[in-house]
Amino acid sequence: MITPDIISSERNQPWREEIRKTIKQADRTKIERLHMPEQSANIRNRNILEVNIGLTSEMALSEAKRCLDCVNPTCINGCPVNINIPKFIKKIEAKDFLGAAKVLKETNTLPAVCGRVCPQEVQCESQCFYTLKLNKPAVSIGNLERFAADFERNSGSVSIPEVEKSNGIKLGIIGSGPAGLAAAADLTKWGYDVTVFEALHEIGGVLKYGIPEFRLPNIIVDVEIETLRKLGVKFETNFLVGRTATLEQLRNIGYKAFFIGCGAGLPNFMNIPGENFVGIFSSNEYLTRINLMGASREGFDTPVLSGKNVAVIGGGNTAMDSVRTAKRLGAERAMIIYRRSLEEMPARKEEIKHAMEEGIEFLCLQNPTEYFADENGRVSKVKVQKMELGDADSSGRRKPVPIEGSEYIIDVDTVIVSVGVSPNPLLSKSLPELKTTRWGTLVVDENTLETSIPGVFAGGDIVRGGATVILAMGDGRKAASAMNEYVKQYVKEI
Amino acid sequence: MYRILAKEFLSESVFKMEIEAPMIAEARKAGHFIILRVDKNGERIPLTISGSNSTNGSITIIVQKVGLSTMKLAQLKVGEYILDVVGPLGNATHIAKTGTILCAGGGVGVAPLLPIAQALKAAGNRVVSVLAARNKSLIILENEMRDASDEVIIMTDDGSYGQKGLITHGLEEFIGREKINEAVVIGPAIMMKFASQLTKKYNIPTMASLNSIMVDGTGMCGACRVTVGGKTKFVCVDGPEFDAHQVDFDELLLRLGAYRDLERNAIVKGPFSLTQ
Numbered sequence: 001m002i003t004p005d006i007i008s009s010e011r012n013q014p015w016r017e018e019i020r021k022t023i024k025q026a027d028r029t030k031i032e033r034l035h036m037p038e039q040s041a042n043i044r045n046r047n048i049l050e051v052n053i054g055l056t057s058e059m060a061l062s063e064a065k066r067c068l069d070c071v072n073p074t075c076i077n078g079c080p081v082n083i084n085i086p087k088f089i090k091k092i093e094a095k096d097f098l099g100a101a102k103v104l105k106e107t108n109t110l111p112a113v114c115g116r117v118c119p120q121e122v123q124c125e126s127q128c129f130y131t132l133k134l135n136k137p138a139v140s141i142g143n144l145e146r147f148a149a150d151f152e153r154n155s156g157s158v159s160i161p162e163v164e165k166s167n168g169i170k171l172g173i174i175g176s177g178p179a180g181l182a183a184a185a186d187l188t189k190w191g192y193d194v195t196v197f198e199a200l201h202e203i204g205g206v207l208k209y210g211i212p213e214f215r216l217p218n219i220i221v222d223v224e225i226e227t228l229r230k231l232g233v234k235f236e237t238n239f240l241v242g243r244t245a246t247l248e249q250l251r252n253i254g255y256k257a258f259f260i261g262c263g264a265g266l267p268n269f270m271n272i273p274g275e276n277f278v279g280i281f282s283s284n285e286y287l288t289r290i291n292l293m294g295a296s297r298e299g300f301d302t303p304v305l306s307g308k309n310v311a312v313i314g315g316g317n318t319a320m321d322s323v324r325t326a327k328r329l330g331a332e333r334a335m336i337i338y339r340r341s342l343e344e345m346p347a348r349k350e351e352i353k354h355a356m357e358e359g360i361e362f363l364c365l366q367n368p369t370e371y372f373a374d375e376n377g378r379v380s381k382v383k384v385q386k387m388e389l390g391d392a393d394s395s396g397r398r399k400p401v402p403i404e405g406s407e408y409i410i411d412v413d414t415v416i417v418s419v420g421v422s423p424n425p426l427l428s429k430s431l432p433e434l435k436t437t438r439w440g441t442l443v444v445d446e447n448t449l450e451t452s453i454p455g456v457f458a459g460g461d462i463v464r465g466g467a468t469v470i471l472a473m474g475d476g477r478k479a480a481s482a483m484n485e486y487v488k489q490y491v492k493e494i
Numbered sequence: 495m496y497r498i499l500a501k502e503f504l505s506e507s508v509f510k511m512e513i514e515a516p517m518i519a520e521a522r523k524a525g526h527f528i529i530l531r532v533d534k535n536g537e538r539i540p541l542t543i544s545g546s547n548s549t550n551g552s553i554t555i556i557v558q559k560v561g562l563s564t565m566k567l568a569q570l571k572v573g574e575y576i577l578d579v580v581g582p583l584g585n586a587t588h589i590a591k592t593g594t595i596l597c598a599g600g601g602v603g604v605a606p607l608l609p610i611a612q613a614l615k616a617a618g619n620r621v622v623s624v625l626a627a628r629n630k631s632l633i634i635l636e637n638e639m640r641d642a643s644d645e646v647i648i649m650t651d652d653g654s655y656g657q658k659g660l661i662t663h664g665l666e667e668f669i670g671r672e673k674i675n676e677a678v679v680i681g682p683a684i685m686m687k688f689a690s691q692l693t694k695k696y697n698i699p700t701m702a703s704l705n706s707i708m709v710d711g712t713g714m715c716g717a718c719r720v721t722v723g724g725k726t727k728f729v730c731v732d733g734p735e736f737d738a739h740q741v742d743f744d745e746l747l748l749r750l751g752a753y754r755d756l757e758r759n760a761i762v763k764g765p766f767s768l769t770q
């Protein structure tokens with residue numbers, strides 16, 4: 001854990017003092033925040049290449065100069081894994097880009113991923129001195145993180161963290177999403193013999209099957225996974241814990257403790273008439289076919305139906321990813337149908353903005369009530385009801401209320417239902433002693449993340465419901481240290 | 495990587511394959527299935543485990559060539575490898591002693607039916623079976639089904655083997671002859687629809703094993719959803735077996751046809767590509 005003492009002693013190192021002195025603070029605050037270069041909207045909405053192109057070295061240097069290297073760097077509190085933000089940014093300013101990447105990796109296993117997909121505006125950047133006190137745009141912490149991580153990857157000299165001497169103790173990680181990967185990285189560094197079990201044929205969880213290439217290229221995830229392999233993490237794909245083998249069987253062959261990071265993978269539907277017609281997908285199915293299975297790409301066998309008039313139901317990140325994917329697959333009309341107003345949309349602001357630029361239509365305060373199909377059972381129309389905002393509900397958001405008699409029909413040939421996910425009950429059903437909440441998430445001790453089964457820990461979406469990559473990783477690391485403690489005690493006892 | 499230990503054609507379009515997968519072989523029960531991916535660009539396809547062998551750690555699948563993936567699989571030789579195999583998936587069949595059980599298998603549906611018939615027989619039931627197919631060459635696993643059954647009727651559409659007629663004729667023959675306590679029907683969706691309409695008429699509790707289109711097989715995508723008793727269910731985690739009298743077979747039939755045109759193109763002119 002990074003403490004104020006560590007932060008301040010790092011800050012007092014001579015190189016940091018020197019860098020600070022090169023430019024006056026007042027001049028630093030005059031530098032404008034740089035805009036991330038991106039593909040232009042009408043080109044990118046027809047390819048699957050990354051929307052954001054990345055900062056050049058010059059841009060990164062300029063942005064790094066904005067950071068004031070604060071005495072009390074509040075930004076760190078906004079980061080769920082407490083990256084030493086000013087330290088890595090000042091490494092960039094000192095032109096030691098590889099050094100910056102190293103700082104990131106002290107606390108973050110997947111910096112190239114987080115630099116791309118973290119909702120920085122509500123995390124680290126929301127706590128930046130610029131945001132809090134200067135009423136100016138925050139330092140682009142996420143963009144700089146991405147820059148340093150990409151620089152390291154492209155340099156070909158990716159640093160592999162040091163690993164302690166092997167202690168031969170076997171630990172099992174269930175699920176290879178960000179939570180599982182973060183836990184595996186720490187435990188392996190501490191000398192454990194760690195195996196990650198993954199049900200799918202690819203490692204990465206939502207990073208692979210959910211988030212599209214145009215926001216997070218699979219190759220970026222693969223490089224990070226390769227680093228974990230080099231570190232000594234073992235991966236068993238095609239292994240569904242609870243089915244291929246039970247937790248008990250794994251215990252019997254020597255696994256001493258477990259981390260469950262199996263995500264919240266069960267798609268919700270609205271249970272309205274016609275929802276099972278052909279051409280109506282969950283966003284999980286639609287995105288999995290395209291991102292994991294390569295549907296629509298040359299040479300891949302998996303098909304996907306993606307038409308000219310595509311409606312995506314919902315307003316979260318998943319809905320944005322689905323609708324922007326549909327556009328890229330050739331939709332003439334790609335629409336978001338969302339029951340609240342634009343202000344309440346849970347998706348990241350950047351994603352909404354990008355979607356609008358790409359020609360996505362936003363039908364807000366509207367809700368589907370029924371689907372109709374052609375003679376082949378393919379969806380052809382959706383009936384939509386208009387809504388107005390009523391009083392605030394328990395979540396503090398104003399509740400959408402249907403307007404009687406406002407229904408109308410929209411022609412569609414593809415619908416993607418993106419109204420949230422629930423925890424997948426498959427694993428918990430195989431473990432009757434595992435306590436769950438009434439939403440199906442796992443009950444854990446808030447400090448150790450230990451479940452109701454001793455020696456079995458859990459984190460990420462299976463505990464939080466749908467959350468974020470970095471919160472899942474934070475959980476993975478927290479659970480890893482608790483597992484370390486647990487095993488030390490356990491091994492002493494026998 | 496999963497090695498192919500044996501392969502044999504049961505008919506022109508149906509083949510049996512033994513695959514090395516020791517953990518699945520140990521864990522699997524009647525009613526379970528796997529999902530496999532032939533190669534790195536392949537799709538994930540579900541196939542029932544029709545048997546296993548604990549001595550060499552293998553599972554057996556019986557597959558009908560219907561499209562691109564099953565054809566690719568059919569081309570693999572003994573000693574070669576299948577890239578991905580995951581399982582056992584789905585819920586195992588509930589096996590109990592209930593009396594006389596009527597097993598109905600249509601086409602390659604006999605493959606998933608076989609382990610269930612074997613288990614029902616082993617549990618002490620009287621098992622009577624009807625095997626049906628379009629013609630003689632498509633009747634598979636006849637000997638194995640005879641071993642697992644007390645009596646077998648064979649039906650072919652064209653009369654080239656057994657009796658001429660649809661599976662429902664064979665079923666009615668048994669139903670007319672003796673008291674049937676339960677029925678199990680597995681085959682093409684259209685056959686299950688008509689077979690279960692018949693058993694419903696005679697009030698025979700009936701179980702069907704559904705073959706919806708799947709992707710992950712773990713409850714993550716909803717591709718496999720069907721309506722059972724008015725509620726949406728996921729075949730891969732809630733099934734694959736359901737009370738046949740509650741299943742909306744018409745919906746299942748429509749959903750199975752979802753990719754018909756695309757799949758046909760995939761075979762004729764290779765995988766398609768969309769605008770870039």
Ligand SMILES: Cc1cc2nc3c(=O)[nH]c(=O)nc-3n(C[C@H](O)[C@H](O)[C@H](O)COP(=O)(O)OP(=O)(O)OC[C@H]3O[C@@H](n4cnc5c(N)ncnc54)[C@H](O)[C@@H]3O)c2cc1C
Nearest residue numbers: 175177178179199205206210241262263460461467468469
């Ligand atoms: C489309 C989409 C876009 C998103 N965009 C963002 C974003 O921009 N920024 C952000 O921060 N967050 C985003 N999120 C949320 C974020 O991806 C998740 O919060 C995060 O991935 C959760 O991580 P996890 O490790 O808990 O689980 P997951 O990433 O869900 O991984 C769980 C893994 O466990 C496997 N598994 C499940 N059960 C078993 C079992 N029994 N045995 C073996 N393996 C098993 C699954 O196959 C899966 O691979 C997005 C989510 C989606 C779906």
Ligand SMILES: Cc1cc2nc3c(=O)[nH]c(=O)nc-3n(C[C@H](O)[C@H](O)[C@H](O)COP(=O)(O)OP(=O)(O)OC[C@H]3O[C@@H](n4cnc5c(N)ncnc54)[C@H](O)[C@@H]3O)c2cc1C
Nearest residue numbers: 539540541542556557558561562563564705706707750757
């Ligand atoms: C639980 C389960 C168990 C199964 N067990 C067996 C088995 O033991 N042996 C066997 O031969 N088949 C079995 N099937 C069916 C098998 O999965 C499909 O035949 C296979 O996916 C077709 O793939 P393909 O690429 O060769 O054909 P495709 O090119 O994908 O399809 C060819 C035609 O088959 C239809 N089709 C596509 N997917 C399916 C599907 N999942 N089920 C039925 N029709 C489909 C399409 O509409 C198309 O018209 C099972 C299916 C399920 C869900």
Ligand code: SF4
Nearest residue numbers: 079114118123124142
């Ligand atoms: S990991 Fe996320 S929250 Fe933490 S510093 Fe990076 S972008 Fe900000």
Ligand code: SF4
Nearest residue numbers: 067068070075128129
């Ligand atoms: S709060 Fe902002 S300016 Fe201060 S150290 Fe953090 S990033 Fe730099």
Ligand code: FES
Nearest residue numbers: 711713715716730
């Ligand atoms: S196949 Fe994906 S949920 Fe059943």
